[in-house]
Amino acid sequence: MKKEKVKRLLAVLVSAGMVAGMMAGCGTEATSTSGSGAAATPEASSSGASSAASSTSSSSAAAASSTDESSGSSGVHEIYTVSERNNLSGVVNPDMKSRADIDKALPEEQKGGLVIGLSMGQMGSSFFTQMHEAAKAKCEEYGYELVMFNADGNISQQSADVEAMITNGVDAIILNPMDVIAAEADVKRAVEAGIPVIGCGVDFATDVPVITSVLANNFFGGWESGVYVGDFFEGQHIKAGMILGVMGHTIDESRMTGMMAGIVYERAAQQGNAFASEEDAYMEAYNMFNELRDNGKLSSEKWDFEVVAVNGDGAWTNEGGLAATEDIIAGNPDINLIMTGSDPMGAGAIKAIKDSGLTPGKDIYVACCADGGQEMFPYLENGEMLCTGYNSPDLTATAGIDLIHMIFEEGYDASNLPAAEDLPTGVITQDNWKDYYDPDLQYCKVLDFKWETIDEIRAEAGLD
Structure with a gap:
């Protein structure tokens, strides 16, 4: 996964229906459902590099400095510069710039017993149900409370939901936006109020003050x-x-x-x-x-x-x-x-x-x-x-909660994470399906996942 990580940072393009789904609940749960609108299906969520089975790809970080005939004078390949990118969700220039100077309202002191606000763009399917169960189990493990709002596809309602979380003074927000552009203002309001935000399902622009986003490639x-x-x-x-x-x-x-x-x-x-x-x-x-x-x-x-x-x-x-x-x-x-x-x-x-x-x-x-x-x-x-x-609702549900725990209780420095972190992907076949199978889960087993900072990713790519 290390060699492929550089190329597999998501750049999911803005779309109201582009929701990959995240947690539906955790720990002690307070739930609000409001608004109306069409919801995206969970099967439209997605996947990063597998550690359970060997990857079929041999991506190399050295490609970041490719100067073949398809590259411009700057050495950046044409694929990273084309303007119409609707079918290139996940193809990102590996030469990422630091986000360390962006104020993300990271906590100054460690604390436990957190209240996590979760804003879901929409809900309702077996995929989301499984995420709900996994998220609840993870939060119970950490002793956290979740205040969850479901906007049911309504962008304005989701903005109001985030405002309610700010008013209630949650410790952190996980935001699964229906519209990533509209949600930028919600993120900024939360950060100004001293509440850190983790995106889910789609990635924000690199200058938006989310800690990162959890999503698949x-x-x-x-x-x-x-x-x-x-x-x-x-x-x-x-x-x-x-x-x-x-x-x-x-x-x-x-x-x-x-x-x-x-x-x-x-x-x-x-x-x-x-x-x-x-x-x-x-x-x-x-x-x-x-x-x-x-x-x-x-x-x-x-x-x-x-x-x-x-x-x-x-x-x-x-x-x-x-x-x-x-x-x-x-x-x-x-x-x-x-x-x-x-x-x-x-x-x-x-x-x-x-x-x-x-x-x-x-x-x-x-x-x-x-x-x-x-x-x-x-x-x-x-x-x-x-x-x-490979696609795991269990991992999708728990990754953001794990990161919040690392930040608030373990002192993890999340100041320079990329705008989006890939979750694992892998091809599942007749030969290796047992490597992914867990009889106790509705979907694939949970694979190992490691957060990496921009500095770490650039070092692996030989860019520093």
């Missing part, structure tokens, strides 16, 4: 699966259908671009013409996905890879994946791969393949970017699902 969740798919299909033509939860949503567009990047990266190496850097593969896939978005299909003789149909209405559900795959197979019965942003859609795809009289894992393979829910492990074990990506 959408692009590299897809990349992990894509490298595996590229290796699996070595020497074979790929004729794929693609399913996104919502076309235009930064999470799945980034996951799919990452998967395509992994595929072409492997293809290039197999052809004996490897990319000069992984960033070159990112750039290639970025352009390919933009073409796919514009035209609804893509054919690359160079990479022996085509996407003949794209469905952007999968809604991150079994039902959405089923309907989308039925439509794709009806028009393209000779495809050999379905690519999905989340494995609930992948499960629906498997059913559609069976219903069409074909065999998943033989006639058509199903590759997913996330989430590793308990119900997916049988599909992985029997080979009906080629791969999926």
Whole structure:
């Protein structure tokens, strides 16, 4: 994880529906639900670098100083400078600048018995339920109280919720914003009142005074699966259908671009013409996905890879994946791969393949970017699902609480954490699914996670 950490700091772009979900409760609980509005699904949350199984990627921090033909005169690769980044959520320039001078209202004295304010943009699913249970258990362990507000998709209500926490004098706030731009003012008000804030699910701009944000890397969740798919299909033509939860949503567009990047990266190496850097593969896939978005299909003789149909209405559900795959197979019965942003859609795809009289894992393979829910492990074990990506609501729920504990009770210096910290990712397959399986959890087991400061990350990258 150390080598990949530099490249895998999230830069999730602003979107009201881009909520990755966080804690729904902890310790002694006081809950307020108010407001109205559409809520994002938890399956649209996402994933960083796995320590339970070896990574399929060989990212190197040395790429930070790449000066190949795709880099500008400053040595910064073009992929870090493109202006339209909706499908690049997670691709961040590793040359991060210090945030130590930003006032984040970090506590001057250690204390326990904390009251934590939790502002959720929305709630309601098995993913969020699992986070709720994990967060409660972690807070009970520390003896903390949680005051939780659910804005139910209403941006104005979320702002009012944060104001209520400030008025009530909570010790720290975990903020899962519906709109990251609108929430900047909420963060600043809290910090001015002396209350530190940790973001969750999306990352704020680097100059916003959050301590950090806890979230998963959408692009590299897809990349992990894509490298595996590229290796699996070595020497074979790929004729794929693609399913996104919502076309235009930064999470799945980034996951799919990452998967395509992994595929072409492997293809290039197999052809004996490897990319000069992984960033070159990112750039290639970025352009390919933009073409796919514009035209609804893509054919690359160079990479022996085509996407003949794209469905952007999968809604991150079994039902959405089923309907989308039925439509794709009806028009393209000779495809050999379905690519999905989340494995609930992948499960629906498997059913559609069976219903069409074909065999998943033989006639058509199903590759997913996330989430590793308990119900997916049988599909992985029997080979009906080629791969999926690691995603843990338990880790998502507890990481921010652990950081608050470290700061308030252990004296951890959190003054120079990056704007966002990646949670682990990893590709889960028929060969390694047992490494991720925990029979007592609804999703994958909790992997090790270590907070790293900007100074530590830059040192690993050889930038200082």
